[in-house]
Amino acid sequence: MSPLEFAILALTFVISLSIVWNSLRVGITPVPSSKKARQTILQAAEAAAAEGAILELGCGWGHLALLLAQKYPHRQVIGYEVSLFPWLFSLLLKRLRRADNLLLLKRNFLGSELPPAALAICYLHPGGMTKLAKKLREERPQIDMLISNTFALPDREPLQIYRLKDIYKSPIYVYRLTEESDVKK
Numbered sequence: 001m002s003p004l005e006f007a008i009l010a011l012t013f014v015i016s017l018s019i020v021w022n023s024l025r026v027g028i029t030p031v032p033s034s035k036k037a038r039q040t041i042l043q044a045a046e047a048a049a050a051e052g053a054i055l056e057l058g059c060g061w062g063h064l065a066l067l068l069a070q071k072y073p074h075r076q077v078i079g080y081e082v083s084l085f086p087w088l089f090s091l092l093l094k095r096l097r098r099a100d101n102l103l104l105l106k107r108n109f110l111g112s113e114l115p116p117a118a119l120a121i122c123y124l125h126p127g128g129m130t131k132l133a134k135k136l137r138e139e140r141p142q143i144d145m146l147i148s149n150t151f152a153l154p155d156r157e158p159l160q161i162y163r164l165k166d167i168y169k170s171p172i173y174v175y176r177l178t179e180e181s182d183v184k185k
């Protein structure tokens with residue numbers, strides 16, 4: 001094996017190990033939303049206020065965050081991601097596409113104070129949604145709307161549910177977080 005082959009193999013091993021470790025920590029791999037899901041999320045996002053920041057809670061490799069930053073060049077888009085290599089890749093994407101309005105934070109959003117925002121977007125897992133619901137209940141960040149790919153908030157009624165035209169008819173949930181009446185009794 002040449003030194004170059006060895007270096008590539010070692011790097012692949014380190015990246016895979018880091019991704020597996022972080023996925024075990026947060027309960028989900030950095031699998032990106034499908035193209036259909038991304039299109040539907042962008043469509044659903046149009047119902048949010050026309051001004052204000054957009055947060056992506058767990059932005060993975062940054063594809064959706066970049067689309068949002070390109071669609072809304074005059075708005076701040078902030079992505080949170082805990083996994084090192086997906087985050088580094090998203091920084092590269094941001095640099096290549098010159099998305100100056102995109103801020104990518106290597107940070108656990110659950111332990112962060114979320115800034116006021118018109119919209120937050122996530123694609124987590126049931127446990128992650130339970131933790132997010134608790135954070136929203138206890139900290140009451142000023143976020144008007146939440147769009148969640150596939151997984152529902154356990155304690156709120158969605159304003160709308162889109163169904164993707166895929167084999168699972170995957171749901172995309174839209175919540176108004178400012179409406180107390182949407183909190184399940």
Ligand SMILES: C[S@@+](CC[C@H](N)C(=O)[O-])C[C@H]1O[C@@H](n2cnc3c(N)ncnc32)[C@H](O)[C@@H]1O
Nearest residue numbers: 026030031032033058059060081082108109123
């Ligand atoms: C299924 S991926 C979705 C990626 C992207 N949002 C998309 O839709 O294409 C979920 C991502 O959320 C990240 N994540 C999960 N919990 C997190 C947390 N508490 N803080 C920051 N990132 C988190 C994971 O590391 C993973 O990269």
